[in-house]
Amino acid sequence: MKMVTRLAAILFSVLIATTAYAADKPQTPHLDVGKGGQCVEEPQSMRKIHMNLLKHQRDETMHKGIRGQKHSLADCVECHASKTTNSVLGSSEAFCQGCHEYAAVKLDCFECHTSKRKVTAEASK
Amino acid sequence: MKQVNLDSKPNLDRRDFLTKSSVGLAGLAVAPGMILFDLAHGREPGEAASNLVRWGMLIDNNQCETGCDDCVTACSTENGFSGGTKATDSQWIRKVQLKDNLTGRVSSLPMMCQHCEEPPCVDVCPTQASFKRADGIVLVDKHICIGCRYCIMACPYQARSFVHEVITDQKTEVPRGKGTVESCTLCVHRVDKGETTACAEACTKAGHSAILFGDLNDPESAISKRIRAVATTQVRADLGLNTGVRYEGI
Numbered sequence: 483m484k485m486v487t488r489l490a491a492i493l494f495s496v497l498i499a500t501t502a503y504a505a506d507k508p509q510t511p512h513l514d515v516g517k518g519g520q521c522v523e524e525p526q527s528m529r530k531i532h533m534n535l536l537k538h539q540r541d542e543t544m545h546k547g548i549r550g551q552k553h554s555l556a557d558c559v560e561c562h563a564s565k566t567t568n569s570v571l572g573s574s575e576a577f578c579q580g581c582h583e584y585a586a587v588k589l590d591c592f593e594c595h596t597s598k599r600k601v602t603a604e605a606s607k
Numbered sequence: 608m609k610q611v612n613l614d615s616k617p618n619l620d621r622r623d624f625l626t627k628s629s630v631g632l633a634g635l636a637v638a639p640g641m642i643l644f645d646l647a648h649g650r651e652p653g654e655a656a657s658n659l660v661r662w663g664m665l666i667d668n669n670q671c672e673t674g675c676d677d678c679v680t681a682c683s684t685e686n687g688f689s690g691g692t693k694a695t696d697s698q699w700i701r702k703v704q705l706k707d708n709l710t711g712r713v714s715s716l717p718m719m720c721q722h723c724e725e726p727p728c729v730d731v732c733p734t735q736a737s738f739k740r741a742d743g744i745v746l747v748d749k750h751i752c753i754g755c756r757y758c759i760m761a762c763p764y765q766a767r768s769f770v771h772e773v774i775t776d777q778k779t780e781v782p783r784g785k786g787t788v789e790s791c792t793l794c795v796h797r798v799d800k801g802e803t804t805a806c807a808e809a810c811t812k813a814g815h816s817a818i819l820f821g822d823l824n825d826p827e828s829a830i831s832k833r834i835r836a837v838a839t840t841q842v843r844a845d846l847g848l849n850t851g852v853r854y855e856g857i
Contacts, residue, residue: 544746
């Protein structure tokens with residue numbers, strides 16, 4: 483009986499340990515951040531509200547013609563397109579697609595907008 | 608008005624009043640003129656399009672060469688579409704051939720969105736996706752376009768296209784997508800940078816200079832001077848839409 487109790491205790495502690503380990507390392511997506519660098523806002527707030535910023539900017543640009551502001555989709559792609567594929571889509575590591583897959587949120591922007599970084603005349607030479 | 612109150616004479620006579628107020632008015636007139644000039648040469652970043660400007664084009668049919676389609680090619684290159692002429696291909700600008708049966712004169716002209724002051728496409732749009740920007744450019748907000756194609760029916764110039772297929776590799780400045788209506792944007796992304804339209808640029812490059820782009824509200828712009836000096840017409844002027852694109856020699 484004592485043996486059984488001891489075994490149960492060992493099993494229980496192992497279970498606790500594995501659960502704690504899993505909680506320490508959640509299955510966060512491994513993202514290819516592209517060029518990366520300093521984002522236009524705090525990364526933590528960007529994770530939460532980038533869609534609101536983009537939507538606001540989209541209406542300003544579309545209806546009022548205000549361009550070149552810091553919350554533009556083109557600039558997201560400019561910094562975060564993968565250096566290898568030049569795109570924010572295409573794999574589970576790609577910056578936009580990877581996180582949207584993880585969060586199970588449909589990503590509509592790139593139905594119309596390009597997911598590729600603009601290739602400048604100097605870069606293509 | 609303050610000046611009037613501070614004046615030694617509390618009641619100005621009519622002559623004084625008119626002289627003083629006309630000086631004031633002259634000052635006002637100079638200021639908007641200067642703003643107009645600034646806007647015509649590109650806006651400050653972060654500044655909204657203004658209704659002090661009205662963008663338009665003048666197309667000289669006499670200079671437009673039959674058989675030349677440089678403007679059409681330039682448009683498809685600039686905006687990133689195939690340039691094909693299938694029924695399902697987008698065409699923002701097309702060459703139309705005209706023949707006068709009495710004289711036998713054959714000429715051609717580019718036809719595109721006429722950027723009406725009173726656009727029928729905007730009137731009929733059920734979601735307000737079709738709209739006219741403050742500076743007179745008629746656009747489709749594809750974020751709210753539901754693809755009903757009512758505007759295609761309403762346009763007297765058949766200037767609009769529907770995107771039937773999934774599109775990839777769009778231009779960064781020109782988002783385009785399946786299920787939405789699109790038409791000539793008057794190269795709005797270039798205009799916002801203070802540049803001219805792709806078609807006008809290509810036409811000048813080809814040596815025809817048949818397309819003149821500019822601000823119809825600025826009396827000193829080349830296009831305003833030209834439409835003041837020569838007879839120009841609007842296509843289907845009878846509809847009273849006051850088009851932003853005018854033609855000369857048709």
